[in-house]
Amino acid sequence: MITFNLEVILNKIQDRNLHHAVKLRNNTHDLGDLYHHKASLFLKKYEAYLQREGENIDFGINRYLIMLETMLQERIQFIKTGQYSNTSFEEVEKSVYANPEAMVSHMHGLVLAQFLWPDQYTRFLFFSTNFHKYFNDFCTYLEIGGGHGLYLNEAIELFPQARQFDLVDISQSSIDLAKGIIDNDRVNYYHKNVYDFDENEYNFITMGEVLEHVEDPLGLLTKTVSLLSPNGVCYITTPINSPMLDHIYLFNDEEEIRTLFHSAGLQIIEEKIAISDNKSTTYAKKNKTPVMYAAFLKKI
Amino acid sequence: MDRIEILRQINIIFAELLDNQNIQITEATVAYDIEDWDSLMHLQLAVAIEKNFEVRFNLQEIQSWVGVKDIIDSVVQRLN
Ligand SMILES: C[S@@+](CC[C@H](N)C(=O)[O-])C[C@H]1O[C@@H](n2cnc3c(N)ncnc32)[C@H](O)[C@@H]1O
Numbered sequence: 278m279i280t281f282n283l284e285v286i287l288n289k290i291q292d293r294n295l296h297h298a299v300k301l302r303n304n305t306h307d308l309g310d311l312y313h314h315k316a317s318l319f320l321k322k323y324e325a326y327l328q329r330e331g332e333n334i335d336f337g338i339n340r341y342l343i344m345l346e347t348m349l350q351e352r353i354q355f356i357k358t359g360q361y362s363n364t365s366f367e368e369v370e371k372s373v374y375a376n377p378e379a380m381v382s383h384m385h386g387l388v389l390a391q392f393l394w395p396d397q398y399t400r401f402l403f404f405s406t407n408f409h410k411y412f413n414d415f416c417t418y419l420e421i422g423g424g425h426g427l428y429l430n431e432a433i434e435l436f437p438q439a440r441q442f443d444l445v446d447i448s449q450s451s452i453d454l455a456k457g458i459i460d461n462d463r464v465n466y467y468h469k470n471v472y473d474f475d476e477n478e479y480n481f482i483t484m485g486e487v488l489e490h491v492e493d494p495l496g497l498l499t500k501t502v503s504l505l506s507p508n509g510v511c512y513i514t515t516p517i518n519s520p521m522l523d524h525i526y527l528f529n530d531e532e533e534i535r536t537l538f539h540s541a542g543l544q545i546i547e548e549k550i551a552i553s554d555n556k557s558t559t560y561a562k563k564n565k566t567p568v569m570y571a572a573f574l575k576k577i
Numbered sequence: 578m579d580r581i582e583i584l585r586q587i588n589i590i591f592a593e594l595l596d597n598q599n600i601q602i603t604e605a606t607v608a609y610d611i612e613d614w615d616s617l618m619h620l621q622l623a624v625a626i627e628k629n630f631e632v633r634f635n636l637q638e639i640q641s642w643v644g645v646k647d648i649i650d651s652v653v654q655r656l657n
Contacts (some may be wrong), residue, residue: 296640300616349620349636356624554615563596566617 289338304395316392326457344386351520361524366492373523380450388425396569399551400514411510416480417441421471422487426455445474478506488515489524498541514571548572583649590625607644
């Protein structure tokens with residue numbers, strides 16, 4: 278039986294990294310009932326998938342801690358150089374997306390981060406509470422770079438009868454993970470670079486944390502717009518000052534993101550910004566603290 | 578370089594990073610005592626200390642620092 282328990286996860290992290298566990302406890306202690314409900318729904322599905330694969334939550338926690346370590350290394354580089362360490366998409370594709378060892382660690386790590394990091398939960402909650410304004414059962418849904426599948430899973434939870442659910446991702450490891458967790462035959466998975474993806478137009482497109490993974494984010498946005506129906510809406514999130522092993526394009530502030538949306542022919546309907554560790558804007562600017570940016574957008 | 582001089586130089590680094598020229602740290606200061614000394618600041622501190630003393634630390638060592646005393650220990654070990 279799967280019995281999701283946040284406390285169990287935090288205790289296991291505490292055994293390995295006390296400082297970090299203290300921070301996570303502070304981060305999550307007052308997020309409320311909805312948080313516990315959503316986290317429990319998704320992480321139970323995750324644990325069920327792990328169990329089918331002959332693993333358990335320890336596997337996920339190990340991967341999470343590895344990801345954290347890699348992230349700290351990247352952060353140190355970023356503090357020293359002011360740049361992300363990778364500049365080439367081709368390199369990242371080879372070393373990460375097409376490398377199961379790196380990608381499995383990274384993606385499983387991100388699954389837990391979705392509910393352990395407040396900025397990640399903020400963007401999920403923003404999606405979950407507003408999605409119904411832009412979607413209904415007659416709509417089609419596409420997710421670009423779905424990764425662990427949290428957002429597609431939520432879209433299905435909210436509109437199980439909707440017309441179509443598609444996911445495109447360049448990494449087979451991500452597709453395996455999303456497919457395993459979502460566990461729903463209605464979803465069509467495409468293992469492709471989104472630039473080579475040419476299905477129909479969609480009423481709704483989610484593209485979470487992909488823009489910073491390409492060399493030319495304007496090109497990716499233009500591609501996204503081409504896949505969106507005339508009255509369609511998309512949900513796009515991307516971080517500022519957030520070094521990771523597969524991040525290429527550095528956004529320095531939210532204005533750069535807004536300008537890019539405008540250049541791609543997108544208009545912001547509503548947006549959300551969350552600064553890591555609840556720092557002030559001035560503090561974040563000076564210290565290049567990671568900032569999460571999310572928006573619902575439509576064509577201009 | 579003795580511990581007092583190392584502490585003096587680390588104090589300057591803290592003052593710059595925290596934007597607070599009046600800050601007075603001691604060997605007994607721990608991260609918990611300073612509001613903005615969080616995990617990101619911890620890494621910024623490590624990078625600044627490496628640069629100032631021209632030394633290198635590995636991530637494990639950096640993560641093991643609880644307070645100023647641990648930092649001074651690490652610097653002393655590198656400089657000797
Ligand atoms: C950081 S994960 C994002 C996961 C999830 N969407 C979220 O918001 O947390 C980035 C995902 O984008 C995929 N990806 C990166 N570049 C891509 C591309 N050019 N085409 C399709 N997928 C891509 C990666 O394989 C990975 O699964």
